[in-house]
Amino acid sequence: xxxxxxALRALNELKxxxxxxxxxxxxxxxxxxxxxxxxxxxxxxxxxxxxQPSPIVSLEPIYRWTSARGYASQSEHVxxxxxxxxxxxxxxxxxxxxxxxxxxxDYEGVPVRVVRAEYLVAxxxxxxxxxxxxxxxxxxxxxxxxxxxxxxxxxxxxxxxxP
Amino acid sequence: MKGRSDGRGxxxxxxxxxxxxxxxxxxxxxxxxxxxxxxxxxxxxxxxCLPLLERRRPLAPWERPWQIEP
Numbered sequence: 361x362x363x364x365x366x367a368l369r370a371l372n373e374l375k376x377x378x379x380x381x382x383x384x385x386x387x388x389x390x391x392x393x394x395x396x397x398x399x400x401x402x403x404x405x406x407x408x409x410x411x412q413p414s415p416i417v418s419l420e421p422i423y424r425w426t427s428a429r430g431y432a433s434q435s436e437h438v439x440x441x442x443x444x445x446x447x448x449x450x451x452x453x454x455x456x457x458x459x460x461x462x463x464x465x466d467y468e469g470v471p472v473r474v475v476r477a478e479y480l481v482a483x484x485x486x487x488x489x490x491x492x493x494x495x496x497x498x499x500x501x502x503x504x505x506x507x508x509x510x511x512x513x514x515x516x517x518x519x520x521x522x523p
Numbered sequence: 524m525k526g527r528s529d530g531r532g533x534x535x536x537x538x539x540x541x542x543x544x545x546x547x548x549x550x551x552x553x554x555x556x557x558x559x560x561x562x563x564x565x566x567x568x569x570x571x572c573l574p575l576l577e578r579r580r581p582l583a584p585w586e587r588p589w590q591i592e593p
Contacts, residue, residue, distance in 0.1 A: 363592045364562045389565075396553035397564035399572040401586045437585040444585035467558050504554060 362442030368472045370429070370440045371405060379425045381408040384462035384473045386448070386483065391497055393465060394477040394506040398497075402437055402444040406459050406475065409449050417449050454482055454519050477506040478515055485521045566591065 374380055385393070387404030409417060426438045437444040450456050458479035464471050475483070483489065484498040501507060516523055534542070556564070569588040576582060 361592050362590060364559075364589075367591075392561050392565060393558065394554075396550055397556075397561045397568060399568035400565060401569060401589075434584040437583075439585070442589050442591040444589075465558070505551070506554075 364441075364443060365468045365470045366441035367403065367443040367445065368467055368470045370426075370431075371445075372471065374422070374425060377425065378410065379421050380447075381410050382459050382473075383407045384459045384475045386458065386475045386480065388497070390475045390480055391477075391501060393474045394480070395500060395504045402446050404446050404448060406448050406450055406455055408456075408459055419447055419449070422447050454479070454486065454515075457515075458483060477501050477504065478508060478512040481507070481512055482515045482519060482521055485516070485523070487521075562591075565589075 371383055371385075375383055384390075384406050385403065386406045387402075388398055388400035389403045392398060392400070407422070409419075409421075412418060423433060423438065426440065427433070431441075432439045434444060437446050439445075448455075450459055458475045459473075461479065462473040462475050465474050466472075481498045481501045484494040484501075502512070513523075515521075553561075553564075566589050573582075573586070573588060576586065
């Protein structure tokens with residue numbers, strides 16, 4: 361049977377094969393790593409794509425890689441080992457830093473890079489992404505013990521984000 | 524509990540504080556669960572939430588409980 365560890369292993373293989381330069385789990389599943397379980401149906405993965413000849417970013421190399429391994433695509437998600445995964449190319453400097461500073465955690469012997477809680481809060485508070493649900497998640501993270509308040513204040517200040 | 528003139532009981536500050544602390548403690552304990560146990564609970568929450576979500580809006584093809592071992 362498919363397993364969550366298998367999905368994480370596939371992410372590491374995606375990086376090892378050079379299809380992505382780096383990755384970090386983000387979104388609700390990253391929140392689950394740092395706080396408590398919440399309902400979510402997919403695994404968001406921020407990625408650095410290798411330099412491409414065209415200025416238009418394409419996820420095609422990722423989809424080619426996953427398809428070659430028999431993972432089916434469902435609209436913008438790829439079903440990897442039973443887990444719908446959405447790949448999100450880093451869209452700005454905050455996302456870049458979130459990937460660069462991600463923590464490497466251990467999931468049943470599989471290393472997995474996860475966006476740190478302080479960066480998750482900042483990503484949830486980005487102007488284009490401030491839905492009620494995201495603000496609630498940011499609030500839950502801020503109350504958790506996994507947050508360094510000094511680091512969070514520094515990140516929010518530097519990226520001009522409203523707490 | 525202190526009574527009120529309308530006969531409805533109200534919690535006093537001590538009871539309220541203890542209830543809030545118990546809730547905070549529950550959240551802390553949930554956050555400290557081993558990761559595979561958290562993933563198992565996420566899948567359980569998916570099963571519970573799906574019928575509610577389905578009543579509110581059409582589901583995307585990927586919005587299904589994960590068929591996985593945690």
